[in-house]
Each structure stands twice: as structure tokens, then as C-alpha cells.
Amino acid sequence: MHVPDGFIDAPVSIAAGAVAVAGVGIALRGARRELDDRTAPLAGLTAAFVFAAQMLNFPVAGGTSGHLLGGALAAILVGPYAGMVAVSVVLILQALLFADGGLSALGVNIILMSLVTVAVGYGTFRLLLRVLPKTRASVSGAAFVAALLSVPASALAFTLIYAVGGTADVSIGTVAAAMLGVHVLIGIGEALITAVTVSSVLAVRPDLVYGARGLLKPAELRTARPAASQVRGEAT
């Protein structure tokens, strides 16, 4: 999904750069509220994991591949603002060190792969958790659907930006259909990786998962149960 130089014209690239700077600036301020001494290192590690996972292109239909975008995953693990910063750091270093994603397209790429995936992914995640039972399985399921939707949303956002600032004369309807079609498939991979990763962290350290904070209350109730049975045991 990394947009190279030349796809988007200069005015729209500059405007996208300004939106990206503003977005990351707001995210940095928001991240302060999400991160403490324990979760700040986790956010750094999550960014490193997203970088690693983005190297793993998996095949989808017809000689095409896809890779994790990671916005939904990062937002669920460390919070939406910290998640936006984490994916943005990955994108900036990919462009500067690995020549992956154009320098002039950096703003576009931050919008597509960080701001949009986090907004759609985390928004979906929160909405689903509002109606689902408060269990770990719900968190994993919500993470799956959130990640699944975040990828076609990002593809649609590319099409919108291309409609405004695209350099080639193409049919936007055709581009939209083609982008959506392939990115629904890539979204399934994104959903699987996100759900497995979130489930794995939930299994060992549920207290560290930002998106599962509401679940800690049932865990506290569970510690009361052995005490109650003990009382019953004493009574018999």
C-alpha cells in the first residue's frame, strides 16, 4: 500500500503532508494520556512489530500480495493516539532508510496507513465492544473485524486522494473497484494477524492491552470466587 513518488501531484502531496503533520502532532499529545512507564516501552515494541510484520507479504489471489498495515493492531494494543504515532514512525523510517514509500508521498502514506486505519479500526473495535459481551473472545473477534475493515477503508481513502490529485488520467470508478476488491482479500490477512497477535498478548498479559481495559473488572471478581468457596468449605 506504500504510495511511491509521482502518483499524486505536488499540491495534493503538500496538503496531505500538512494533514499528516497535524494528525501526528495531535496523536503525540493524545499519546501522553495513553502511555505510562509500563506501556511506553510496549508502544515502541509494537511499532517494531508492525515494521517486522509489514515485511511479510502474503499472497492473495492472482499474483498479488499484501502485508499488514497495523493501524488497528497498534491502536488496540497501545491506544489509538499511540497507535497512530507507532505506525507513522514505521512509515517515516521505511521511506528514509529503506526507500519504501515515496518521500513526497509520505504525507499520503501516513494518512492512508496510519490515520485512516487507526480511525476506522479503533472506531469499529470500540463500537463492537459496546454490544458484545465483555470477554476476551469478544476482544479478539472485535479486533478481527476492525482490522478487516481498516484495509478496504485505506484503499478507498487512496482512491479519494487519487481522484483529487492523481497524475494519470484514469477512470476513478475502475480504480475504486479494483482497489476495494483486492484490499478486501488483504484485509482478511490483516484480520488474522491482528486477531492472533491480540489474542496472544491477551493470553499472557491482558492487563497490558489498551483495548481490553474494561475487561479487568471481571478478572477482579474472579479472584473473589475462591474466597467464597473457602468460606463454604469452612461451613461444611
Next chain:
Amino acid sequence: MTTKRFFAAFLLVSLVLAGIVSYYASGSPDGLEKVAEEEGISAEEKDHALGDSPLGDYGVKGVDNEWVSAGLSGVIGVGAVLLVGGGLFWAVRRREPAGEPREKAPAGTSGQG
């Protein structure tokens, strides 16, 4: 699992994915590249200004063995992201007032940032 051990395991997974598994990733064009080729968007693509950089295209210049070159670039990338991201997050984090019961945790985790 202790926080430190969990962080170490998480980092190890990232290093293995970037350093070893990435070599076996699909080389096919990704969704955007494919669509851009088919729809004529790619015709306007320009070469990356830093395409000849030492780590350009996920390889290390001067390392001839492809497997080592790809793996090393992945490990360097994980380290760079952890350093920049971790440093940034450590700098902006909420400072715990003295009321927090944990006292050893910051000293133990500061090495990460």
C-alpha cells in the same frame, strides 16, 4: 509472565519475523502496485530519491549473500524503529506521580527507551 520477560519475547518475535521469516515473504506486487500497473497509474511513478541508500529495498549494500542481506536489513529496521519509536514514546509518556506503588519498574524498563 513478568513485564520484562514479555517485552523480551515480543522483541524476539519481531526480530525473528524481520530477520528470518521476511526472506520467505511473497515477492508479488502488493495490492496497490498491482492495481496501479493494470490501471496505468504506474506510468507516472518516479524513482525513489533515496533508492541507492545503504538499506534501500530491504537489503544491506555490500552484503552479497541475499539471505544475510535481507535478514540484516530487517534486524536493523526493527532496531531503528524500536530506538526512534521507543525513545519518542518514553519522552511523551505520562510521568507517574510518587503515588504509584511500583518503584523498580521504571528503572527496569528505561533500557527499552
